[in-house]
Amino acid sequence: MNVKGIVHKYGDNIDTDVIIPARYLNTADHQELAAHCMEDIDKEFIHKVQNGDIMVGGWNFGCGSSREHAPIAIKAAGISCVIAKTFARIFYRNAINIGLAILECEEACDKIQNGDEVSVDFDSGVIRNLTRNETYQAEPFPDFIKDIIRSGGLLNSLKK
Amino acid sequence: MAMTMTQKILAAHAGLPEVKAGQLIRAKLDMVLGNDITSPVAINEFEKAGFTSVFDREKISLVMDHFVPNKDIKAATQCKQCRTFAHRFDIENYFDVGKMGIEHALLPEQGLVAPGECIIGADSHTCTYGALGAFSTGVGSTDMAAGMATGEAWFKVPSAIRFNVTGELKPYVSGKDVILHIIGQIGVDGALYKSMEFTGPGLKNLSMDDRLCIANMAIEAGAKNGIFEVDEVTMAYIHNRVKRPVTTYAADPDAVYEQTIEVNLSEIQPTVAFPHLPENTKTFDEIGDIPIDQVVIGSCTNGRLSDMATAAEILRGKKIAPNVRCIIIPATQQVWKDCVRLGYMEIFIDAGCAVSTPTCGPCLGGYMGILAAGERAVATTNRNFVGRMGHVDSEVYLASPAVAAASAIAGKIASPVA
Numbered sequence: 001m002n003v004k005g006i007v008h009k010y011g012d013n014i015d016t017d018v019i020i021p022a023r024y025l026n027t028a029d030h031q032e033l034a035a036h037c038m039e040d041i042d043k044e045f046i047h048k049v050q051n052g053d054i055m056v057g058g059w060n061f062g063c064g065s066s067r068e069h070a071p072i073a074i075k076a077a078g079i080s081c082v083i084a085k086t087f088a089r090i091f092y093r094n095a096i097n098i099g100l101a102i103l104e105c106e107e108a109c110d111k112i113q114n115g116d117e118v119s120v121d122f123d124s125g126v127i128r129n130l131t132r133n134e135t136y137q138a139e140p141f142p143d144f145i146k147d148i149i150r151s152g153g154l155l156n157s158l159k160k
Numbered sequence: 161m162a163m164t165m166t167q168k169i170l171a172a173h174a175g176l177p178e179v180k181a182g183q184l185i186r187a188k189l190d191m192v193l194g195n196d197i198t199s200p201v202a203i204n205e206f207e208k209a210g211f212t213s214v215f216d217r218e219k220i221s222l223v224m225d226h227f228v229p230n231k232d233i234k235a236a237t238q239c240k241q242c243r244t245f246a247h248r249f250d251i252e253n254y255f256d257v258g259k260m261g262i263e264h265a266l267l268p269e270q271g272l273v274a275p276g277e278c279i280i281g282a283d284s285h286t287c288t289y290g291a292l293g294a295f296s297t298g299v300g301s302t303d304m305a306a307g308m309a310t311g312e313a314w315f316k317v318p319s320a321i322r323f324n325v326t327g328e329l330k331p332y333v334s335g336k337d338v339i340l341h342i343i344g345q346i347g348v349d350g351a352l353y354k355s356m357e358f359t360g361p362g363l364k365n366l367s368m369d370d371r372l373c374i375a376n377m378a379i380e381a382g383a384k385n386g387i388f389e390v391d392e393v394t395m396a397y398i399h400n401r402v403k404r405p406v407t408t409y410a411a412d413p414d415a416v417y418e419q420t421i422e423v424n425l426s427e428i429q430p431t432v433a434f435p436h437l438p439e440n441t442k443t444f445d446e447i448g449d450i451p452i453d454q455v456v457i458g459s460c461t462n463g464r465l466s467d468m469a470t471a472a473e474i475l476r477g478k479k480i481a482p483n484v485r486c487i488i489i490p491a492t493q494q495v496w497k498d499c500v501r502l503g504y505m506e507i508f509i510d511a512g513c514a515v516s517t518p519t520c521g522p523c524l525g526g527y528m529g530i531l532a533a534g535e536r537a538v539a540t541t542n543r544n545f546v547g548r549m550g551h552v553d554s555e556v557y558l559a560s561p562a563v564a565a566a567s568a569i570a571g572k573i574a575s576p577v578a
Contacts, residue, residue, distance in 0.1 A: 013348060013437060017545040022524035026227060026234035028201045040547040060349040060382060064543060065524070066284040068201050068300035089353050089384055090284055094300035144184045144314070154302050155209040158310065 001122045001149075003080035003101065004130075005053040008045060009114040010038075012058035014084075016091065019062065019070040033069050034076035049078050054120065056112050057084035062091025071095045081120050083127065083138070085109045096145055097154040103127065105138035122149075162412035164320045165387050166355040169295040169409050173278040181319035181416075189219065190294075191273055192307040193281030195263055195520075196224040200238045201301035202282055203245045206308060214249045215311030221253040221272055221281075222246050223263040226520045228256075231527040261492025261518045264288040264376060264460035268368075269492055271401030275390045275408045280304065280313050285460050285542065287378045291371035292398065293390035293408055298379060318384045320355035321346075322417040325362035327426030332576040334470070335370030336462055336540065336560035339377040340431040342423065344441030352382035354418065357411065359389045362425050368397040369466040376461045377542050380438040430575050432538075433558035436546045444575040450557070454537040455486040455568040456549075457561050458516075459523045462540035463491025465498050467561040472504035474565035474576055480512040481571030487529045489516045513568075525549045531556075538567040 018040045020033055027033065038045040055074060061084035062070060071094045074082065081101040095102045101122060108127045112118060116131040125140035141149070151157035161178050163171065171179040173187035194202055199222055214220055222242050227235035239256070246254035253272060260266065264285050267273045275293035279286065282304035289296035299313065307313050323342070343350070356378045358371075366374070371388050378386030388394070390408040398406065432447060434440040457463075457471050468490055480486045488508050490496040496517065499505045508515050522529030523541040531537055531550030537557065539549065544556035559567070562576035 015543075015545045017524075017543070017548050021547055022197075022526055025197045025524075025526075026232060026238060028204060028238070040552045060352065063348060063382065064284065064545060066198065066282055066286075066298040066300055068198065068282075068302060071300075072201075086349065086352060088349070088382060090298050090300060090379075093303060097300060097302035097306075142184065154306050155205055158306055159209060 004119040007054050007056050007112055007116045007118050009056045013060045014057045015064040016067050016070040020073040030076040033073040037073040037077045051078040052080045054118050055079045055082045059085045061087050063088035066090045068094045071100045075100045083108050099153040103138040105136050108136035162414040164415045165357055165409050165411045166295050179317045181317055183317045186312050186314050187278050189307050189311050190277035191219055191279040193221045194304050195226050195283055196239050197226045198282035198301045199242045202304040205302050205305040211309040214308050217250050218252045220251050223255045224260050225262050227526050262460045265491035274402040274406045280307050284379045285376050287385050288372055288376040290375040290385050290387035297385045318355045319418050320357050322420045323358045323423050325360035325423045327362050327424040328365045329425045332562040333428055334560045335373035337428050337431045339374045340433050340441050341428050343381050343438050348437055348439045349382040356383045356386040369464045373461055430563050435544050435555040450573045452538050453535040455564050456522050456539040457564050458489030459541040461542045462561050465495050468499050468504050470561045471565040472507045475511040476507050478569045480568045484568055484571050486513040486568040488513045538564050540564050
């Protein structure tokens with residue numbers, strides 16, 4: 001599985017309240033959630049983002065609430081993959097369970113700049129920065145998790 | 161192989177003689193929890209996947225607490241969806257308006273969670289029940305849906321940090337100050353993916369409400385779970401609440417911990433977390449004059465009876481500062497009733513506070529106390545992220561009920577210690 005897109009880069013400790021503020025949690029509609037994704041720290045994000053784009057964070061991405069609305073909003077906004085140095089654990093689970101691709105790679109997060117074009121190969125964990133002609137290696141997922149992602153999320157994997 | 165408390169509970173629930181850190185397991189669940197925000201997403205997934213039954217109607221809790229009594233039409237629709245689901249599957253522990261409380265105060269109070277159990281909840285503060293010596297962790301809605309259908313969840317067995325608790329808390333210092341102190345020390349990802357295991361001779365000096373508050377905020381250090389060794393305080397708390405037999409687990413003496421951190425309760429001071437992260441902690445020698453607009457006393461962190469008692473003691477015969485709104489939210493119907501019975505309600509109202517029925521409302525910026533741009537609140541809640549209680553240019557300072565009550569009277573962030 002491969003994706004390619006333009007990077008939207010943010011800092012450390014991007015929390016679920018800025019990914020999708022709780023004032024919008026009175027709905028579970030994916031597109032409605034996407035319309036408010038990141039608005040408290042980046043009002044332009046939802047206007048700039050193109051289908052397939054990539055989000056890059058720092059340490060502890062997705063910290064805070066357990067709201068699955070956060071990875072849902074990111075995915076529904078068109079983001080194909082989130083790369084961070086580390087993910088907060090509930091966000092990590094939720095992303096896998098709903099089939100939003102994520103990778104942990106410190107070097108990629110340090111070197112990739114906002115607006116770079118990047119491609120990601122999930123099977124190998126190789127991240128290519130096409131703008132800077134650099135390559136970074138992320139730890140690929142264990143097979144157990146690859147299985148969930150390949151099935152299209154946790155519930156589909158349980159039905160097998 | 162030697163195991164931590166958490167690892168022993170996980171091994172028992174996975175049907176394995178032992179587990180080790182990093183191992184992926186599938187564990188049986190004793191309770192699956194959801195609220196009015198996360199359950200609708202879970203119900204949608206449950207139905208989309210075509211499940212037609214739940215694993216155990218007595219081991220699911222649905223608590224309507226975030227936006228109830230319904231704050232708007234959309235919130236009403238979400239609660240209606242939960243209500244319909246609860247009726248369809250005859251869910252035993254469905255808590256609606258009039259019976260509900262803030263989930264993490266309600267479940268321990270009602271004896272629905274017990275030592276040695278394995279619990280997931282689609283709410284990050286599900287880690288609260290570790291106070292009782294359970295393995296309990298927050299998950300998302302898809303995990304909740306799978307848990308309701310199968311009674312199982314996948315876990316990566318965590319490594320652990322041990323907190324060796326000694327000493328005794330000073331007056332007006334509580335569990336909230338302890339956990340803020342710890343998060344200030346190790347940071348918001350200081351325990352990422354790990355267990356925080358609390359043990360040591362000082363545990364006996366921590367009440368169950370203090371422990372619930374400390375375990376509640378383990379997630380604020382990134383932890384998978386916080387857990388307390390079971391002792392007489394635990395057994396006294398569950399007596400008359402938990403009717404089923406319980407199994408308790410203690411860590412092996414040679415269990416492997418990544419780190420041991422000493423926590424001397426006697427040295428802990430009233431502590432405040434400044435915007436916009438719970439790790440930005442300060443004690444009063446570092447806090448100057450910071451005027452405030454609002455105080456919130458409540459939440460799954462600090463809405464229990466002892467929190468109300470502390471607030472009442474400080475507010476008795478006093479008035480809230482003229483430019484401050486003070487909102488008090490007892491966390492459950494029982495706590496509310498006890499506040500009436502013990503005369504706290506009269507103290508709060510005479511002081512000029514607004515008292516609400518149980519709700520998570522203002523903690524997550526839902527309703528019932530939203531901040532305008534430029535406003536500042538002292539809150540006994542658990543998060544002070546950008547925009548958490550309202551406008552992106554508002555500020556939340558996290559503190560104990562004692563600090564919050566003292567601040568409400570002073571009109572600025574104030575220490576309860578004279």
